[in-house]
Amino acid sequence: DGGITQSPKYLFRKEGQNVTLSCEQNLNHDAMYWYRQDPGQGLRLIYYSQIVNDFQKGDIAEGYSVSREKKESFPLTVTSAQKNPTAFYLCASSMRDGSYEQYFGPGTRLTVT
Amino acid sequence: AQSVTQLGSHVSVSEGALVLLRCNYSSSVPPYLFWYVQYPNQGLQLLLKYTTGATLVKGINGFEAEFKKSETSFHLTKPSAHMSDAAEYFCAVSDRDDYKLSFGAGTTVTVRA
Numbered sequence: 001d002g003g004i005t006q007s008p009k010y011l012f013r014k015e016g017q018n019v020t021l022s023c024e025q026n027l028n029h030d031a032m033y034w035y036r037q038d039p040g041q042g043l044r045l046i047y048y049s050q051i052v053n054d055f056q057k058g059d060i061a062e063g064y065s066v067s068r069e070k071k072e073s074f075p076l077t078v079t080s081a082q083k084n085p086t087a088f089y090l091c092a093s094s095m096r097d098g099s100y101e102q103y104f105g106p107g108t109r110l111t112v113t
Numbered sequence: 114a115q116s117v118t119q120l121g122s123h124v125s126v127s128e129g130a131l132v133l134l135r136c137n138y139s140s141s142v143p144p145y146l147f148w149y150v151q152y153p154n155q156g157l158q159l160l161l162k163y164t165t166g167a168t169l170v171k172g173i174n175g176f177e178a179e180f181k182k183s184e185t186s187f188h189l190t191k192p193s194a195h196m197s198d199a200a201e202y203f204c205a206v207s208d209r210d211d212y213k214l215s216f217g218a219g220t221t222v223t224v225r226a
Contacts, residue, residue, distance in 0.1 A: 004156075031212050040122065042203060042216040043157075050212060058213070090156055100145060100212050104156035 002027045004105035006091050011110045013085075021076045021108045023091035029103070030096040032074035036060060037088040037107075046089075049074055050096060078110065085112045115140055115206045119217035127225045132176075132191040134220050136204030139185070146187040147205040147214070148178055157203065163187065174198070199224045 004025045013019045025032065031050045035043040045058030049068040063082025068074055074093075078085045088109050092102040116139035126132055138144060145164050149157040161172025168180040174197075178189045187204060204217040 006156075033213075040218060042218040043214075044216075045213060048213065088154075092157075094212060096212065100207050100214070101147065101159060101162055102214055104149075104158070106156045107154070109154065 004091060004093055004103060006089075006105040006108050008108060009106065011108055013110070013112050015112055016080045017112075018080055019078050019085075019110065019112075021078065021089055021091075021110070023074045023076065023105060024072055025074075025091075025093045025103075025105075026072060027093055027103060028071075029093035030071070031094045031100075032068065033092040033094075033102065034058075034064070034066065034074070034076045035090045035092065037090060043090065046076065078112075085110060115144060115208065115215040117204055117206055117215050117217040119202075119204050119220050121220055122218065123221045123223070125223045125225060126194045128196060129193050132189075132194045132198060132222065134189040134202050134204075134222070136187045136189065136217060137185055138187065138204075138206045140206070140208065141185075142209070143180070143182055144206040144208050146178075146180060147207075148172065148176070148187070148189050149203045149205060150174075151201045151203065151219075153200075160189070160202075194222075194224050196224050196226065198222060 007022045033048040034046040047066040049055035065077045091105040094102045120135040148160040163180045205214040
């Protein structure tokens with residue numbers, strides 16, 4: 001079945017540690033996205049990538065980094081510079097033409113203490 | 114960037130009653146419009162979308178939405194609520210030349226037996 005996988009589902013880290021969230025898609029989509037979700041705030045765009053080896057900052061990129069070495073993969077690193085990293089993180093992908101409908105993964109809930 | 118407003122962060126309906134979720138956007142140029150649903154601790158699932166053509170759009174699970182250009186609105190309705198409709202609903206828009214989605218803050222729907 002085609003889709004987007006995110007791992008792990010739950011992640012716990014100590015403050016000051018970097019952590020990498022995985023996102024893999026087998027939909028053959030060119031574009032991929034990372035969102036952060038906090039209660040009552042909807043989804044906020046962290047980074048997005050339209051093609052391999054290229055990515056752009058979204059609205060809240062500070063304290064995060066990404067790479068796009070393969071079409072299928074778009075990992076997100078939450079660095080120690082992110083002041084409030086505890087959140088639900090969602091990865092999505094879309095085609096680059098048409099209506100840009102985005103397909104979402106199941107999410108990773110990160111808790112930093 | 115688009116601005117998306119969802120009126121009402123919480124909506125409570127009785128089983129069998131009409132569900133109405135409101136969404137307004139800021140653009141003067143008709144964008145692409147989407148409604149997504151999210152169940153607890155899961156990713157987002159597309160309910161329906163408007164790109165062009167007929168302004169009344171039918172989606173999954175009996176939902177439909179109507180694009181009204183004059184009101185810059187894209188309200189979501191379902192004639193008869195079911196217990197399984199309890200979830201959070203997000204309205205999203207994208208400009209026609211942009212891959213990025215802008216999301217509303219979300220509306221949580223509870224269904225009373």
